[in-house]
Amino acid sequence: MSILFNLTFFQIASIVISLLAFGAAFWLYKWVSSQPSSNQRIAEVGKLIRNGANTFLAKEYKTLVRFCTVAAILIFIFLPVPVWKGNVLDNVIMAVSYILGTIFSGIAGKIGISIATIANIKAAEAATKGIKPSFMSGFRGGAVMGMAVVGSSLLGVTLVFLITGDTTALLGFSFGASSMALFAKAGGGIFTKTADISADLCGKVELGIPEDDPRNPAVIADNVGDNVGDVAGMGADLFDSNVASMAAALVMAAALDKTAGGFVNAAMVFCYAAIGLFASLIGVLSARMKEGGDPTRALNTNTYVTTAIFAVLTAIATYAFDFKWEIWAASAIGLAVGVIIGIASDYFTDDRRPPVHAVAKACESGPAFTILSGVSYGLISALPSMIGIGVSALAAYKICEPLGNGYAMFGISMAAVGMLSIVGMIISNDAYGPIVDNARGLVEMGSLGDEALEITDSLDSAGNTVKAVTKGFAIGAAGLTVIALLGAFMSEVNTAATEAGMISAGENYIQGFDIINPVVFFGLLFGAAIPAVFSAMLMLGVDRNAQRMVAEIHRQFKEIVGLKEGKADPEYDKCIEIATHGAIKELIPAGLMVIICTILVGIIGGVQAIGGFITGNIISGLLFALFMSNSGGLWDNTKKYIEAGNNGGKGSDAHKAGVVGDTVGDPFKDTAGPSINTQITVVSLVASLTATIFLTFSLFG
Template structure:
């Protein structure tokens, strides 16, 4: 490999190491914050133990699944072991395992810091909003630095050691397959507990959200960590790796490939550097708005990235058109975030209109929330479409003379790299949400007073709003990434045609009037709704079991309902129900998506798979955006009413708002964010099995 690429590989490794040093410093800073309240330490320990127990059991289940997949990859991919080069198959399986391991480590790091930061943030709330905010934010930033550092390091090492971009897709598939199950399993766990705690506590008994009498309350707090921290970390690790892998696969197939590949690594490394700078500039003044502080930090990081990449483009003589594609992706990512904020922020019209509808009962809560959720898909879909079109048109002329399509698709992949460039900051903001949500619960359970509760309520509300924005951002990024992966699939198919010496035309696109393509398109479009239904039915079945357990405890444990001194619920029983149910439900949905892809490919070949990926992308993005935004809107509607609007807590509107939030919970935290991982997994399975579909298909 040339000096250009080697230089950028070394730079990527150095900046990854800097991210790990930053994560370590932040971890030490958060751990050193004062905490002395015994009640908070006791409850915090229960949350920590529950989260670690679930993660250990989940990873044991996933080790078995990943071992079977690794064996299948060894035998069949990138081509059957008896036909191809055994070294390629071994490289593919090794990179797959590395992808799963790094993804799992990212989740574990997130859990370990989040369950410390929640206690620190809770106790800091007694001193004021600024120290509480900083403990929560820096806790989330540990996750951001660790996830992006390990994804950039993993991609760079695989490329350096193998020099094979197809093997990179194996690494990406490892990250995606673990992320799919971590997000689905964590999502089922967290929403089982959340729905059960809300329905049995708030609606039936009229007790506060984090009342320690509620047997599901610890499971609910555990769920915030395993779903919104570990699951989300694995999800964004996967998106970041997939965007880099897709860009590198396409860059390798173009003229001047080393310079184009160096550009991918350079921009990704600068994005991580910008996030590191952004984390250290994050601050908020006492009495300021935490939502504004979080958003301002994102804008600052975006500006730093834009300036540094422009400087790098000038210094290293990169092509300005490709820089433009990257800038388009980043700007559209921010715009999608702002559009999501409009539909989910409790200061904006949609939330206020749904809160008003709550006065007329839960039926109107649901219909209005669903309607706004559906409308909210349009700006983001237009944004993804415009950014893909603009990036394609901007970069395609570089391939003048017959290679316009390849360069245009490379432009889209660079827009995805641009959109995900500040993912370190996005993860920091996202992980902040569950940390301060837990802190709010600890303040209530530790009786730290109304002032501390008011502060953590304010931080929690900001976390919800920003979390909705980051979900919109990550879905938009996943959209661009999978369009880039469609380009990577075409590249892999054409490379396989040349390598195998097949007498067939190279693929340049997919004609929807071709019945084989249309067959794949229809099947691919049907997968996201079925996948979502399987996950939400898992939450439904599990929550019914947990509600029955809560009723049993209130019925059988004397003095629990009245809150007698020394009477405690059996928290571990609810944690056990959520854990067992989540692990039972998480594998079937993921397997359904993977097996469907393989079946379509073996039935209709590469053209059917091209249609399948396209249908899956369009349907998946709409479902993901709709469910994430509806869920975020209902959650903030409930909080808006609890702040004293439309009758406040325990009013008719409040009970309707809780019902809406209960419907929205599996929408926004189980099915919605899992779909973008499902789309990525499907696209990667198609790419790494391209040779298989070329040589074995019925039609």
């Protein structure tokens, strides 16, 4: 058999391309680090931000190590089957795979923090020389994160599958990544929005001082939050989605290959994932912006170039290796819909578009109208993305259905792989946002001049716009991924039922879920309620934490003589400490609630109820995530649009109403919204991993 048609060939190619991505990340890291920086004040503030971010990450990881240790022990005891009933080695492999998933995710987050806290300083000082060098420092800093995250995810999945040959172990690896992402995103989101809300309310609203005024005790915590929430948190989130999409596709591919003989479907998954990373690698290294150019256009152009490279290379690979063109079409549809979802998010959040202008106009009438209009546009914005996810799933299903039994759901999983194929570029764009946001604050605190401030304002505005697009993309990708995971859950149940002698080989124990069945409907309702409760728990955590920080800011302005006049330094570390302790305290309960409820539904209603639970969770979760992310992005850019001199400008009543809207939107877009897509992935993975247990034991299943 030719090496070109050997599964090992594609796995080795995936490892090589992963290593190339790490090499590119290292080169980009060195390039950013070598950029000049000499401003002493910026160096001091940058060090405070870096120390604060590392302190939080160390405490968060210490907490998560304890949680993951307990989880690994429970996985060893009960999965894939209770240790006293099955092969002990299978349980060991599952536990080790889970631990590896958490480690790979944690390393990716640490790399992101390391470069982001260097790139912010470099981008700030580069702004004195022009928009191009500042943009390149910010983008290449984000690209380190992009290459590291996707390289880690592809390498991890490939190694686990290559060594174990076990798709259930892949689900264990994916669950490790998901549990880490759930807590990293929730904890980082609570930290960043605690500081952001407190800094805005006390600074802009109460005292009328600028956003990044060094007199504000919360300003350093706010900048730290940008890194732990929007860099480490979002990196863990997209690492999780990428791993989950590949794991779901490989579970179904392995089942199809087992029936048909050979390995062509598994080879296709590795081939497409490797090409996606290679396309992102080319896109990142070739990214440029002309002096005086538009940073938003430059970021979007990079994305479109990467998309085109992936589409062309996968078509060539499909022809060369005689893969099925229907599967290629499914992945291409997923990729196209990902771009469409991004464009829809852009329309509702870009300050050049009508929705932002309409909300800015509403701000002139007061905060109540700001909230009403923002909520309304956020709800409307969910429709095109929900339809896009539905259309891509339907199209992929129908295109691949004629290929035979099981290929329809495999087509959906490959649409998810296609949508996430350019995730390296998406993460690069996303991490660029908090880097240039930090750079803007450093320019203000380092007094680098109005021209540098205008440049970083322009870069920050582009970051906010593109960040809204990448969040929409991440949520859409999570939607397709969890639909694929629903297929993986059904595949796991059918395989377990066959091994248990409940059905004959080739038969299906589950082909779908009848919502008229009261057990399924019970799970559907329960699952639909979880995203709402999960969101409330996170936002209440922000609320409680922000109230403590506001009280601390008031204390400092009252007790520190000369602080208001700028003659004394605030105690920045106090605010960082409040945000850190509060985030660590609040992050575990919400995540545990999700896992416990999934297991509870399985105990009550078995695999049928779990199927309904996953379905309800997907639909409700996607709706909440899209609504909150887009509303929050809309309010954020409305505030910036007013600050640019529109609808009364800074200091006007409309501006104060815009700040209130932005404050409400902060936990929407940066805490709850982007955490929900991780939550629905966790639910689907827990369900798949426990499928065998609930197939044989439940109260009413």
